[in-house]
Structures are given as C-alpha cells and as structure tokens.
Amino acid sequence: MSKSLNTSASESEQTVAQVIDTIAATTPDVRHAVAEYRGQSNSVNPSGDDQLAADLRADELFEQRLLDIDGVATYASEERADVETTDGRLHVAMDPLDGSSNLEPNSGMGTIFGVYSERPPTAGTNLLASGFVIYGPITSMVVARNDQVREYILEDGDKRLVDDDVTLPEEPTVFGFGGGVDSWTDDFESVAEEIRYELKLRYGGAMVADINQVLTYGGVFSYPELQSRPEGKLRHQFEGHPMAYIVESAGGRSSDGAQSLLETAPDELHSRTPLYLGNADLIDRIESTVN
Ligand code: AHM
Numbered sequence: 651m652s653k654s655l656n657t658s659a660s661e662s663e664q665t666v667a668q669v670i671d672t673i674a675a676t677t678p679d680v681r682h683a684v685a686e687y688r689g690q691s692n693s694v695n696p697s698g699d700d701q702l703a704a705d706l707r708a709d710e711l712f713e714q715r716l717l718d719i720d721g722v723a724t725y726a727s728e729e730r731a732d733v734e735t736t737d738g739r740l741h742v743a744m745d746p747l748d749g750s751s752n753l754e755p756n757s758g759m760g761t762i763f764g765v766y767s768e769r770p771p772t773a774g775t776n777l778l779a780s781g782f783v784i785y786g787p788i789t790s791m792v793v794a795r796n797d798q799v800r801e802y803i804l805e806d807g808d809k810r811l812v813d814d815d816v817t818l819p820e821e822p823t824v825f826g827f828g829g830g831v832d833s834w835t836d837d838f839e840s841v842a843e844e845i846r847y848e849l850k851l852r853y854g855g856a857m858v859a860d861i862n863q864v865l866t867y868g869g870v871f872s873y874p875e876l877q878s879r880p881e882g883k884l885r886h887q888f889e890g891h892p893m894a895y896i897v898e899s900a901g902g903r904s905s906d907g908a909q910s911l912l913e914t915a916p917d918e919l920h921s922r923t924p925l926y927l928g929n930a931d932l933i934d935r936i937e938s939t940v941n
C-alpha cells in the first residue's frame with residue numbers, strides 16, 4: 651500500500667473510532683431526552699411516521715456532535731429529509747431513536763448507526779463500521795468493525811468492554827417477526843408457521859432489542875415483505891444495513907428475501923426494505939421460501 655493510501659486508511663480508522671466514542675458519549679443526553687421529551691412533536695418524518703419530541707431531540711444531539719468531528723463529511727438520519735454536509739471523508743447514517751413507539755409503555759429503545767465510505771444513499775458494501783445502543787435497564791452498545799463484533803456497557807457515556815467477540819450461538823433459540831400474521835404473504839406465513847414450532851417467540855417492538863436477543867441466544871429477526879407493503883417497514887440505510895453488517899460480522903446471514911442486504915443499495919435515502927437476519931440456516935430456509 652502506498653504511503654498516502656496508508657495515511658488515509660489510518661485517518662478513516664481514527665474517524666470511525668471518534669464516531670463510536672461520540673455516540674457513546676451522547677447516550678446520557680439521549681436517555682435524558684427520552685425522559686424529558688415524551689410527547690408528540692406534531693410532525694412526521696420522511697417515511698411518514700409520526701415523530702415524537704424525543705426522536706427530534708436525539709436527532710439534533712447526534713447531528714451536532716457528529717458533524718463536529720473533522721473526518722465526518724455528512725450526517726443522514728431517519729428523522730430528516732436531506733443529508734447534512736460539511737467537510738470530511740466519512741458518512742454517518744442513523745436511526746437516532748429506534749423503537750420510539752415503546753416510549754409510552756416504557757419498553758426498550760435504542761440508537762442505530764452506520765459509518766459509510768460513500769455518501770448515502772449507498773450500498774451496504776460501503777460500510778466501514780456499524781452499531782447500536784440499547785437504552786434498557788442498563789445502557790449497552792454493540793459495534794461491528796473489521797469483521798469483529800464487540801459489546802460494551804456504557805457508564806456516563808464511557809465504554810467498558812464486556813465481550814470482544816460476539817458470535818451468534820450455533821443452536822438458534824428465539825424468533826421475532828414483525829407485521830402480524832394477517833399482513834404476511836402466504837409464503838412467509840408458511841415458513842413462519844414452521845419456525846413458530848421450533849423456536850421461542852421474542853418480539854419487543856424495538857429492533858435493537860430484538861436483534862440483541864438473536865445475537866445472545868441465536869435465532870432470527872424479520873420484518874418481512876407485507877401483502878399491502880412489499881417494501882416492508884424498516885429503513886434500508888438507517889436500520890437494515892447497519893444491522894445486517896453486525897449480524898454478518900457475528901457469523902450470521904442477512905437477506906432482503908433474495909440476497910445479502912449488504913449487496914444491495916436503497917433506491918432513495920429513506921427507502922424501506924424487507925429484512926431477514928439471523929443464523930444462516932434459518933435465513934437460507936426463509937429465503938428459499940419467499941424468493
Ligand atoms: P422506529 O424507527 O420509528 O421506531 O420504527 C422501527 C421499529 C423497529 O425497531 C421495530 O422492529 C419495528 O419498528 C416495530 O414495528 P411494529 O410496531 O410494527 O411491530
């Protein structure tokens with residue numbers, strides 16, 4: 651590798667580390683926002699979902715702090731129509747507060763992020779790192795980078811490593827499927843019915859927590875294609891790609907129903923995609939049924 655390529659690679663590594671540390675350092679303020687901004691905002695996001703005041707506050711906090719990092723060129727989020735730009739090399743795409751409909755029943759929520767080498771909308775193959783935070787009984791963070799998945803406990807925004815090699819258990823145990831039986835396609839319903847008898851249901855309404863169940867116990871999470879909405883619910887760039895990168899780095903598989911989600915690119919910044927994530931055998935089986 652030439653000297654300048656080496657330098658740019660190490661600058662990118664440094665920026666990725668700064669992004670991860672900045673997101674960790676912002677989590678106490680996001681937790682505060684979750685408690686303080688519980689109401690509706692009277693606005694909808696670019697996907698047409700109602701926005702809570704906490705969604706907007708979390709988005710504002712991350713936008714300000716991440717664009718302050720020298721190497722970050724753009725900030726894109728589920729909560730804003732356009733990509734915010736400044737000078738830099740890398741690009742961050744986020745769901746600042748995932749599972750915010752869990753705010754009212756006081757259930758789990760999180761933050762999802764991806765760091766890309768190209769400006770979104772872009773393919774999952776351009777991810778350099780991704781991760782999520784869970785605001786549960788404790789605040790934890792899972793980060794995938796350089797083919798390795800690590801889990802941290804966050805204390806006052808500081809990371810404490812608790813697992814330096816998160817790997818999907820070989821024997822799957824849990825499943826979580828979004829959308830509801832009435833809205834599934836016949837193909838998905840048939841494979842879901844089989845899996846229902848093999849695994850234990852875990853579905854919490856926040857993808858961060860449901861994916862962490864899969865990473866912990868093995869299994870599958872899906873928000874599939876729906877009869878009335880073939881594109882499913884979850885956002886390709888902000889939720890699909892980062893989670894696919896984590897699950898694949900942990901030894902599992904991702905699919906949009908036909909191929910790895912990482913091999914695909916969203917048509918538009920806020921496009922949705924069906925997604926299937928988890929142990930490879932289960933994803934192979936679902937893919938061969940729905941495709
Ligand atoms: P959000 O980003 O607006 O919170 O929506 C995404 C969430 C996912 O975390 C979760 O898997 C899904 O929506 C739950 O949807 P549903 O309420 O249809 O089960």
Ligand code: MG
Nearest residue numbers: 745748749889
């Ligand atoms: Mg979300």
